[in-house]
Amino acid sequence: MRRMxxxxxxxxxxxxxxxxxxxxxxxxxxxxxxxxxxSALVYKxxxxxxxxxxxxxxxxxxxxxxxxxxxxxxYSAAQFCTDATHAMQQSWAQQRIPLLVGGTMLYFKxxxxxxxxxxxxxxxxxxxLAAEAQAQGxxxxxxxxxxxxxQAAQKFHPHDAQRIQRALExxxxxGKTLSENFQQSVAQTLDCKIHSFAIIPADRAxxxxxxxxxxxxxxxxxxxxxxxxLFARTDLNPELPAIRAVGYRxxxxxLTQQIDYATMREQAIAATRQLAKxxxxxxxxxxxxQVLPNADHKIVLKALAPLLQCAxxx
Numbered sequence: 001m002r003r004m005x006x007x008x009x010x011x012x013x014x015x016x017x018x019x020x021x022x023x024x025x026x027x028x029x030x031x032x033x034x035x036x037x038x039s040a041l042v043y044k045x046x047x048x049x050x051x052x053x054x055x056x057x058x059x060x061x062x063x064x065x066x067x068x069x070x071x072x073x074x075y076s077a078a079q080f081c082t083d084a085t086h087a088m089q090q091s092w093a094q095q096r097i098p099l100l101v102g103g104t105m106l107y108f109k110x111x112x113x114x115x116x117x118x119x120x121x122x123x124x125x126x127x128x129l130a131a132e133a134q135a136q137g138x139x140x141x142x143x144x145x146x147x148x149x150x151q152a153a154q155k156f157h158p159h160d161a162q163r164i165q166r167a168l169e170x171x172x173x174x175g176k177t178l179s180e181n182f183q184q185s186v187a188q189t190l191d192c193k194i195h196s197f198a199i200i201p202a203d204r205a206x207x208x209x210x211x212x213x214x215x216x217x218x219x220x221x222x223x224x225x226x227x228x229x230l231f232a233r234t235d236l237n238p239e240l241p242a243i244r245a246v247g248y249r250x251x252x253x254x255l256t257q258q259i260d261y262a263t264m265r266e267q268a269i270a271a272t273r274q275l276a277k278x279x280x281x282x283x284x285x286x287x288x289x290q291v292l293p294n295a296d297h298k299i300v301l302k303a304l305a306p307l308l309q310c311a312x313x314x
Contacts, residue, residue, distance in 0.1 A: 005192075005193065006092050006191060006192035006193065007097050007192055007193050007194075007195065007307055008088060008097065008098045008099075008100065008190065008192050008193070008194050008195070009026075009030075009032065009097060009098070009099040009100070009194075009195045009197070009304070010037075010100050010101075010108060010112075010194060010195070010196040010197065010289075011023050011026075011099065011100070011101040011102075011197050011199070011300075012037075012101075012102070012103065012105065012108060012196065012197065012198045012199070012279075012283060012286070012289070013103060013198050013199030013200060013279070013283070013292075014103060014199075014200070014201075014207065014275075014276035014277075014279040014280055014283075015051075015103050015211065015246075015272060015275055015276050015279065016051075016207060016210045016211045016214050016272075016276070017103075017199040017200075017201055017207065017295065018199060018294065018295030019101050019102065019103065019199060019295065020051075020053055020101060021295055022101075022199065022295040022296075022297055022300065023061075023099055023101040024053075024057065024060075024061040025297040026099060026297055026300060026301070027061055027099065029297075029301060030097060030099070030301075030304070030307075031095075031096045031097055032091075032096060032097045032098070032099040033062075033064065033087070033090075033091040033094075033096050033097070033098050033099065034061060034062065034063045034064065034099050034101060035063065035064045035065055035084055035087050035088070035098050035099065035100045035101070036063045036064065036065045036066045036100075036101065036102050037065075037080075037084070037100050037101060037102030037103070037104050037107045037108055037111075038050070038065075038066075038102040038103060038104050038107075039075065039080075039104040039106075039107065039241070039245075040242070040245045040246075041063075041065070041066045041067075041102070042065060042066065042067070042068050042069045042075050043067075043069050043070070043071045043075075043242045043245075044067045044068075044069065044070055044071070045071060045226070045229065045230065046071060046226070046230070046242060046245070046248065047226065048218050048221050048222060048223045048226045049218055049223050049226060049227065049245070049247040049248055049251070050245065051214070051218075052066065053066075063101075064083075064087045065080070065083055065084065065087065068083070069242075071230060071233075071236055071240065071242035071243065072233075072235045072236060072240065072242075073242075074240070074241050075241065077106050077107055077110040077115060078110070078115055080104075080107045080110065080111070081107075081110050081111050081115065084100065084107075084111055085111070085190075088100075088190070088192070092192070097307070103275075103279055105278075105279055105282035105283070109282075111190065112190060112194060118170055118174075118181055119169070119170055119173040119174050121169065122169060122173060125169055125172060125173065126165065126169060129141070129165050129168055129169065130165065133161065133164075133165070138158060138159050138160075138161050138164060139158040139159070141161075141164050141165070141168065142156065142157075142158040142159075142160075142164050143158075144168065145164055145167055145168055145171075148168070148171050148177070149167065149171055149177040149178055149179070151177065151178070151179055152167050152177060152178040152179070153167075154281060155278050155281055155282070156278075157271065157274050157275075157278070161244075162241070162244065194288075195290075195303070195304060195307065196286065196288060196289040196290065197289065197290050197291075197292055197300055197303070198283045198286060198289045198290070198291055198292065199292045199293075199294065199295050200280065200283055200291050200292070200293070201293065201294060202293055207276060208273055208276075211269060211272045211273055211276065212269050215247065215265070215268055215269050215272060216265075218247070219265065223247070223251065224251060224254070224255075227248060227251040227252060227255060228255065230242075230243070230248075230252075231252065231255050238252050238253075238256075246268065246271045246272050246275050247268045247271070247272065249271070250264045250265075250267045250268040250271065251264060251268070253267075290303055
C-alpha cells in the first residue's frame with residue numbers, strides 16, 4: 001500500500017458562518033482529524049461565549065487545540081504554529097488528513113506563510129504608548145496607526161488596544177509598516193498540499209442577523225453566569241487576551257457596572273460584526289482559496305473528490 005501524499009484542508013470564514021458544522025459533516029465522509037484554529041476556543045471554561053462545540057459534539061467529533069489553556073495564560077500565534085504542526089504530523093503519521101477549521105485568520109496565515117521576525121518589545125516605548133492612549137483614548141491611537149499604516153489599521157477595531165499598541169511599537173522601532181515587516185519573514189513550509197476553502201456569505205445583512213440571534217442564544221444559555229465565574233477569580237483581569245475576547249470584554253464591563261445590560265448586548269453584537277468584517281478583509285486577499293457561498297459540504301466534497309479517491313486507494 002503506497003503512502004498517501006501529505007494533504008491538509010483549511011476551512012475558513014467569518015464568525016457564525018457555519019464553519020464548525022461544515023467540518024463535522026466532512027469528518028463523516030473523509031479520513032480527517034479536526035484541528036481548531038480559534039484564539040478563544042483554546043481557553044478552558046469559556047464555552048458559551050466562544051460558541052465552542054458542545055461536550056456531546058466534541059465526543060463525536062474530537063477537535064484538537066480546544067481547552068488547552070487556562071484563561072490566565074496568553075496564547076500566541078507562534079505557539080499555535082507549534083501545536084498545530086505537531087497535530088498535523090500526527091495525522092499524517094496515521095495516514096489521515098488534518099482539517100483545520102476556525103476564524104482566527106492570523107493563525108492560518110502564520111501557519112501557512114510563516115511568522116515574521118518582528119522587533120522585540122520595548123518596555124519604555126510600550127509604557128509611553130499606554131500613557132498616550134490613557135490620555136487620548138484608543139480610537140485616537142487607532143487614527144495615529146491609520147496615518148502610519150492604513151492597511152494594518154483597517155484590520156484592527158479602534159478599541160483593540162493590544163494590537164494597536166503592538167503595531168505602533170513595531171512601526172516606530174523598525175521604521176516599516178506591518179506589511180513590510182511580514183514580507184521579510186522566512187516562510188514556514190508546510191510540507192503538504194493545502195486545500196483552502198472560505199465560507200463567505202454574500203448577504204452580509206443575513207450574517208449580521210445570525211450574529212445577533214446567536215448572541216441572544218448565548219445569553220439565554222447562561223453566558224453572563226459563565227463570565228461571572230471568571231470574574232470571581234482573583235487571577236483574571238480585563239487586560240488578558242482571554243477576557244478581551246469578543247463578548248467577554250463587554251460582559252466584564254457589565255459586571256463592573258461600566259455599562260448596563262442593554263448596552264452590553266448592543267456592544268457585544270457590534271463587536272462581533274466588526275470581527276466578521278475583519279475576517280472578510282483577510283479572506284478577500286487570501287491566495288488559492290475556493291469561496292463557498294454557504295456551509296454546503298457537498299460543494300467541498302466535490303472539490304475534494306480526487307483527494308477522497310487518493311485516500312481510499314492508500
